[in-house]
Amino acid sequence: MKIHREGYWYIVIATILWIGLAWTAIYLIPDSVSWIADAITFILFLLWFWVVIFFRLPLRNMVHGEDKIICPADGKVVVIEETYEPEYFKDKRLQVSVFMSPINVHVNRNPVSGVVKYMKYHAGKYLVAWHPKSSTENERTTIVIGNDNGDILMRQIAGALARRICYYVGEGDVVKQNEEFGFIKFGSRVDLFLPLGTVVDVKIGDVVKGGVTVIAHNKR
Template identity: 50%
Template sequence: MRIHKEGYRIIFNSLLIITVIVALFFIFTNSLMVRSIVGTVGVLILILIVRFFREPHREPLNEDDSVTSPADGTIVEVKPVYEGEFLKAECIQVSVFMSVFNVHVNWFPVKGFVEYYKYHPGKYLVAMHPKSSEKNERTTVVINNLGTRVLIRQIAGLIARRIVCYAKEGSAVSQGDQVGFIKFGSRVDIFLPSDARIQVTKGQKVKGNITIIAKLPLS
């Protein structure tokens, strides 16, 4: 387990701020109990922040017809929808909600090439809100996998205010490559062909780059 590069600055700044606050309490407070409480709380907060940016090593599945989960979390939606931004077609939407306690790295669920990428500024509704995928700050990435398109959408939430996306149009990607990072939780939506065979159910816990979300009807 290592720390993701997106966390370096936040962890350093947090360590600096916590150290200053704890030092001030130690200087201006004689109470051993207050010092102990402040010191303990400071350490716990720093541990939580470091955990937010953990980066587990996971071997990619490397199966052409398998769609792996792009994130750790819980399946909150499995439903037929019309995707109107790029695919312009009926799809199956699978949504993974990431809590602040989940790993926040996002992975490419299939191999192929990045056919489309777009960043959308927006609001910061609660990620569970049905309109969050349309109204919130988000990125849309389409991967062309042997002629089959898979769209993934990183969505910011009430707490998550920073989306990082590494996708570049025209670049080749492998299943399990990092697509980006959402700081402090939120949600990732996957839009699959309507004839994809879904392998997960609503409420199921999933692991990014490990759990198979669906099987694709590749020709």
């Protein structure tokens, strides 16, 4: 397991807080109630440990395939439905959404190989990620990858805790399946908008892994 580059600064801050506040508690709290200092130190350690785990980058055997649409994120499938996509396609698409909890790996990966045909960042609110309006009102990015099988839209959506969406691609970039296209910090959601008729290989409630779980197959 590695630590993602987005986490280096956060881990430094968490380490300073853990050491500094724990030292202060140990030396300022009287020995008669030393358990309070021990409790504070333990809580600070748990916070530091969570920050480290949040930014983990596990080594995985990625799944590949031109006919496969690979899951872009770790989490749980919370939406599978036909819906109108108003930003790029402006027509009906099959939406598959993955909710990423604060304990999931938060790397986002390209579900297919192709060319980035559209990319836009939107500033916005921080509604909970499962709120119906979060996909249109929250901080988010929209990225469209096109190849011979058609176009796929990915949308990173910030949640109530997530305050920073990172993205590493731009229009015109040639991208490969399972390469990182972004990272969302501290809880979020990723939506996929697929062509109608796409064969979906997951169901609502499934726990999925980015770069590993096959979300769907291209329509043939």
